Amino acid sequence: MTTQEVANQLVKLCREGKFEQVLTELYAPDIMSVEPEGSTWPTVQGMAQIMKKGEIWTKMVEEVLESEISEPIVADTFFSITMKSRVKIKDVPEPVRMDEVCVYQVRDGKVVLEQFFYQPVMQEA
Template sequence: MTTQEVANRLVELCREGKFEQVFQELYSPEIVSIEPEGAPWGTVQGFEAIANKGKEWNEMVTEFHSSEISEPIVAENFFSITMKSKVTMKGMDQPINMDEVCLYEVNNGKVVKEQFFYTPIPELV
């Protein structure tokens, strides 16, 4: 797959809420995932670590209200998207808006690195 094809497929699956399928279909087994400083997860590597991070995130959310994922912007073997979500987190009375920029690196048709840019929520750290 080209970087554009990987990007388009990732967006398609994310919009359908099929995040686990994103990992299984599009990610390299050696995937590196980087969260911003101050976020709960830091940097993790590999399928198992990515799955654990996703599980922990889902356990922190009591309700998903909405989600919006942009079209990808592709340059060589990189692409970026924005994700905007409205969620209610455990221990919080009101929903919060979460906006992030997601940057992906593709090598040999697989995502080998993802990095997320957002302001961590102090209550979650």
């Protein structure tokens, strides 16, 4: 798949809430996931670590109240999207609004890097 095709499919699947399918169909086994400095989420590498991160997120989120994913912007082997959401986190009284820019790199038809840019909102005490 081309970078544009990967980008289009990732957006389509994310909008449908099929995040596990994104991982299994579009990500390379040695995928690197980079979070911003100050985030409680670690930077991880490899499919097992990415899936573990996803499981933790799924267990934390009680309800997705709003979700918006932009069309991709593609340049060479990179593409970016914005994700905006409002979610109810377990044991947090007020919903949390999250806005982020997501940048992906594609090699041989698979995502090899995802990097997220956002202002960390949830800090551990």
